[in-house]
Each structure stands twice: as structure tokens, then as C-alpha cells.
Amino acid sequence: MSTPLAPSLAVRRPLNPKTDPINGHKGVDLGDGSQLVSVRMAICQALYEEMNRDPSIYVMGEEVAQYNGAYKVTKGLLDVFGPERVIDSPITESGFTGMAVGAAMTGLRPVIEFMSWNFSFVAFDQIISNASKMNYMTGGMFPIPLVMRGPNGAGPRVSSQHSHAVEAIYSHFPGLIVVSPSTPYDAKGLMKTALRQNNPVCFLENEMLYNLEQEIPIADYAIPFGQADLKREGSDCTIVAVSRSVHWSLEAAAELAKEGIECEVLDLRTVKPLDIDAIVRSVRKTNRCVVVEECYRTGGIGAEVAAQLMEFAFDDLDAPVGRVTTTENPMPYAANLEHETLPKPHRIIAAVRAACYR
């Protein structure tokens, strides 16, 4: 990816595919308490460590075991934990999601993989009518400790049915937690939290970020839900982003700095619960805000952030909140059309300039 990295993403050396592991749960020990991992490895490592700690965790999904995962996120887990805990399911999303709800109601902590979140729509009723409401409609009798994970957002040139970004859809429903990390550090820390708490979590990964590398601590850590992270400091405009949009925003911010506009890039990390306090804090400083996301514009994250800024920071805004989203069309296949559909840096740059009246 031609993405300029945030300072925290600078690495002493990249992974060497000839000598280093490039997937599985083992990072490359850098000798000073840190390790080099990719997003893919960070998620696998969190699963590995928590499965070692907690025998009630099992992993189920299509191709997660013998095939090592369609995107190799679960590579090696079958060898360590065996077929009782790492289970290839038939292509039956509604079935294995509902099954996970029943397992969660009877003492287990299921992790299910949607090969992509596009396929979660087949399981929509189980996610919404069962997982999201169970604790409430049973008066707190049946919490659902369930992690639903898989890649979300547009893959490379996979067109209309394989390019959905589901952050906003699932954030709509009370009872669900929606998480979407942009870095290896965040991915591991958030997955640790997801595996240790008692609510259904939509853990949205991004295929285009799986290979992104970072040095992270070897020691155990967890990142609480609902805490945004400042990925770049600036004074002129706040860019609120999540997942892959964070990297497009950093790229745009680097370009804008050349013309004297310093952007603050705030990575939500958790879409629900939303860290509105961090957004307001940043907007009080910059007085401007642009939201960048892969969801659609109508009812998207930007719509929610803009509404909440109006409620909580109305007097601090010097310009309307800008929204850079996936354009409102199904994803086309043609390269040039796909490029214009996604919230790429050139569109972010235009939106920030508009917010700054430049």
C-alpha cells in the first residue's frame, strides 16, 4: 500500500517473507520486549493467547481449520487446539451464527468467522433477532459472549456483492458492539477485549490491511472499547476515520500539510460505542471536522458524528461537517469507477479544503 505511515507505524525493518513468519500466531521477537507483526498475525496471536487461557473459546467458520482461513487469519490454530475447538463449518452462515448464540447461552465463548462480512447478511436474523437482543429480552439472564469476525469493506476489484462496509448497519442496533481496527497494535488489543467480555461483538477487519506491519509489545495488553486514538496531531481540521479510511486520511493529511493545512486524524477504532468525547475535544481545537468512512452516506457514521457534533459542539464549529463516504452506488468492477466510489485521498483533500474554505 502506498500509504504514508503514522509515526507509530514506522518499523525498524519489514517482515522478510523468506525468513520470518508472515502469518500464524508467532511474531518476530525484536529483542527489546517488542515484536514485529502484521494485522493478520496480531489477530491470530490474540486468538491463540486467549484460547490458551480460556478453554470455553472455540473458533468456527468456513475454511477456518484445515484451509487455515480464507485470509489465513486462523493459520495454525487447528494444529494447536485440534478439531474440537477449531471447526470448519459448512457454508451455512445463519446456521453457525445461531448455533454460536445457543453455545454462548450454555457456557461457551464462540468466535465465528464470516469469510467476509458480506456473507453476514445471510445470518442477519440470527445477529439481530437473537444475538443483539438476548440479554435484554431475558432481563439480563442470558448474556451473549460472542465474537463475530472477518474482513469488511471493499476488497480489490471484487465488485458489488463483495464490497460492503457494515459498520453503520450493525451500529444501528442496541446490544451490538462494533469494532474496526486500523493497525496491528489496535487489532490485537481490541480482540483481547472482545474475547474477555460478555457482549456480541462485530469485529470488522479489512483485507487490505492484513499485511500492514507494526512493532507491538510482546507483553499482554488490551484496549478498551469506546476509545478513539489520535493517529496524527494537527490544528486546522479534524478528520474522523475508521479502519482503512484512517490510512487514506493520513495520506490526505500528508498532502494537505504541503499546502499548510494541518489535519488531526482521529481513529475511532470502536464505532459503537462511539467516543464522542474525543471527537468533541479535537473539534474544540480545530473547529472543523470531516468524517471519512467506507459506509454509504445515508445513515452512515458521518451522519451520526455530524448530528452529535451539532448537539455537543455546535458553537465550536466554523464550517459544516464534511462527509467523505462510499458514493451511493453498488461497487462497480471497472478500476476507474471503483476508485471514484471509495473515499480515497483526493476526495478527502477536497472535503478538507472545503471545510477550511480554501
Added chain:
Amino acid sequence: MPAQLYQVDPIAVRNEIGRDRLLAMWRQMLLVRRFEERAELAYKARQIAGFLHLYIGQEAVATGWFAHLNPGIDASVTSYRCHAQAILSGVGIDELMAELYGKATGNVKGKGGSMHFFSKEKKMLGGHGIVGGQIPVGTGAAFSAKYRKSGGVSISFFGDGATPQGTFHESLNMASLWGLPAIYMIENNQYGMGTACSRSNAVESLAETKAIGYGMKSYTFDGLDLFASWKCAQEAIAYVRRESKPILVEAKTYRYRGHSVSDAGLYRSKEEVDRYKELDPIGRVQAALHEAKWLSDVEAEAIEEEVRERVAACVTFAEQSPEPALSELATHVYAAS
């Protein structure tokens, strides 16, 4: 071709069950029916609202099967027609009636209503409002039992109207593929809401034909006959426990009331309903008890009276219970971590 019904010798089964257990089951069936009749009255008096799907006529099915289950080790799940399963799991009727009244003392604190009865202690996993949505949940409980080596089984109840849903087929496939101790019980009351089974299913014998496709054993029994239900359950549940394999069961049954209380029942004749009322499962058990001289008229009246009083008491409890505090609105949306 209709499936061959599971055959029993009623006298032999009656004697195998014995006086005490048969009396206990008769009382359970009475309790379920009187509870629901009282709920229906309260609904018509607008003391309770929402949907109310009654099990009246189908009592022999769940009663016969719960007699062989151990709620708490074994799990159960069912549709929105869930009152009987909760009572037979051992949930007290005070909290159930209070739930229908939407009170703070209700089974799920007034947050569920008629369609959502649950018990953690008894592993009664609901009470589900989406047709067929509970079948994978029951499958998950069977998976969990096998994973934890608990020795338990799960039973998923659903109607004939749920068998065309994808979740039914997905669950059967997984359960058979992985050898899960799961019982799938089609309570074929002949109508999915107002649509006759023959208008929504391409075949007549649901369990027999579907089970073959998933490499499963099936049973079909007369769901209006407690003896058939009890004996079939005894054999089938023992098979599931012994072999750790799922089974698909079809109970041929009938509901006297509409799909829900608001259903006028224009899709079937009064004569049809009356014909089935003559086969009433509770009356038949009482007749068998009398025939065996295990129950006198005086004893029967005493039990009837005791059940009526018990139900009246649960209504009083519900009426006198407070509504939930408004602060409850936002509790339990998320579980504490």
C-alpha cells in the same frame, strides 16, 4: 404417503408409567391448560396485550417428552408458543403470569412478554419470536453439551410452518454431520398461522422425508396421545444419549385456539375443531386413570380444584406486582463485562 405412526400398546405403556407418574403428568397438563385459559381471559379483558399464542390441544407432546428430560442438564428451546415448555421445565407460574402482565416480577422482568419465557437454571433457552430462528440455538446447545461433555441433550420445538425455513435445514445438516445430541421436534398442528401444512410443504410426512436427506433417524407419533408421546420419547431420547446422534420427530397434533388469540380461524371449520376436541389429550389421560382405578371422581375434582386455585394465585400475584421502574428501560442492553 402418510408416515407410519409410532405404535404403542396403551395399557402396557400406562402400566409402565405407573400411577404416580401418570397422575403427575395429568396434573402438569391441567396446569398448562388452566394457566393458558386464564391468560386468554386476561387477554380478552385487556389485562395483558401483545401476542398470545396458546398451546391448548398440544399438551401431550411437550409433557411426554419433558418426562424424560432433565432440565438444567438438558436444554430446550421453542417458538413463541412457549408457555408449556417453560412450565414443564420447572419455571414457576407466578413469574410467568407476571411476565404476561408486563410486571417487574415477571420471568424476564417485563421485557419479553408471552413469546419470551426463559430459564437459565433449567436451560430453557426461550421463547423465540421469529419462525425457525430458535432451531440453530437449540443446535448450539447440543454442540455445547458435546463440547463440554456434559452428557446433556437439547430439544428444539417448532411448528410445521418452520420446516420450510433455511435454519431448519442448516441445523439438521450440522447436527447430523457432527453427531450432536439434538432432538428436533416438529409439532405439526396442521396450520402455519392460517396456511394448511399441505399448502406450504411439498410432502406430507415431514419428519420421515426430511430426516432421510440428512442421514438421520426419524419418529412420527400421535401427538394427541400422551402414551404414544411418552413411549416414543423414552426410546428416542435414549437413542440420542447413547449414540450422540440427532433425531427428527414429528408430532401429529392440533391446536384448538387460533394461531394467536386474535385469529378468527376462518381457514378451518368448526366441525374440524370439534372433531379434535373429542380426542382431547387431557381428557384421554383422565379416562385412562379412571379406567385403571388410579383416580376417583372425588380425587379428580380435588386436583382440578387445586390447579384452579394455583392458577388463580398466580393471577393475583401478577395483578399485585409492580410495573418495572422506568430506569429498567436502559438496563441489560449490554451485559456487564
